[in-house]
Amino acid sequence: MVAAATPGPATVELRNYYYFAVQCLGLDREGILSSLRSTVTRALGRLADLKLITIEQKHHNRVVIRLLALDGSGGPYVMPRRNQTKVVYVPTGLLFQNAWHQRLTQTELTALLVALTEETYQFKKFGPHQWEKSRDKIAIDYGLAPSTWSKGKDGLYKLGLLEWTYVPPSRRQRRDVTADRYTVHADVLSSTPEEVPQYARFSEPITTTSRATGRKLQRHLNTRVELPAPTDAPKVVPLRRSGRSA
Numbered sequence: 001m002v003a004a005a006t007p008g009p010a011t012v013e014l015r016n017y018y019y020f021a022v023q024c025l026g027l028d029r030e031g032i033l034s035s036l037r038s039t040v041t042r043a044l045g046r047l048a049d050l051k052l053i054t055i056e057q058k059h060h061n062r063v064v065i066r067l068l069a070l071d072g073s074g075g076p077y078v079m080p081r082r083n084q085t086k087v088v089y090v091p092t093g094l095l096f097q098n099a100w101h102q103r104l105t106q107t108e109l110t111a112l113l114v115a116l117t118e119e120t121y122q123f124k125k126f127g128p129h130q131w132e133k134s135r136d137k138i139a140i141d142y143g144l145a146p147s148t149w150s151k152g153k154d155g156l157y158k159l160g161l162l163e164w165t166y167v168p169p170s171r172r173q174r175r176d177v178t179a180d181r182y183t184v185h186a187d188v189l190s191s192t193p194e195e196v197p198q199y200a201r202f203s204e205p206i207t208t209t210s211r212a213t214g215r216k217l218q219r220h221l222n223t224r225v226e227l228p229a230p231t232d233a234p235k236v237v238p239l240r241r242s243g244r245s246a
Contacts (some may be wrong), residue, residue: 001053001067002067005077011064012138014063015062041182043183053066054068088114091189100189111153111156112156114142114149114152115153116184128182131182131184141180159183159188160197161188163224164182197229198227200225203222
């Protein structure tokens with residue numbers, strides 16, 4: 001709804017429950033209209049309870065949804081301005097249209113949002129769609145457990161949405177904590193989850209020496225390998241007995 005809202009008053013006019021359910025919520029377009037309408041009503045009701053939207057009834061059955069502040073305070077929603085706020089681009093159209101929001105777990109979706117945010121804030125700092133940050137720093141900045149970030153990024157790796165590799169510290173870095181360099185592949189969202197290949201990660205252990213303390217540090221280099229597409233069930237061939245029967 002944020003993507004569909006008008007820039008000024010931050011409103012979305014709900015003209016058609018069916019279109020809203022299919023295009024904005026990514027629901028099954030083959031569903032029964034009454035069922036889709038019920039689903040949309042429950043979703044909007046929940047957002048209203050959280051003080052994220054208000055629902056305004058207009059004449060001739062027109063329904064207008066007004067966005068409120070994302071912190072749940074009930075205050076007005078303010079559209080970010082590019083000259084004042086760094087805007088994070090999230091491909092919501094592809095995310096919902098291709099049902100990625102239904103395929104990704106909550107942890108994986110959180111990791112994807114973190115990755116897209118860091119890609120935006122570190123734009124042009126490294127290669128295209130790349131950014132660097134240690135796992136512990138990610139956990140602090142986003143209020144996540146380190147294990148949660150690891151689980152989420154592993155899920156994204158298997159689907160080809162995110163990959164990373166170890167980056168040794170430079171001569172200017174006087175610390176043992178090193179960051180991984182991530183590459184975001186948001187273009188994968190243009191396909192459905194069933195269409196994309198699956199990947200496996202193979203880690204090669206390496207040993208480096210800390211420039212600060214001289215201690216030996218154990219690190220890993222990652223290699224991404226595309227897994228073969230699943231084949232149809234093998235054909236069962238009945239065995240024939242050889243020789244004469246008794």
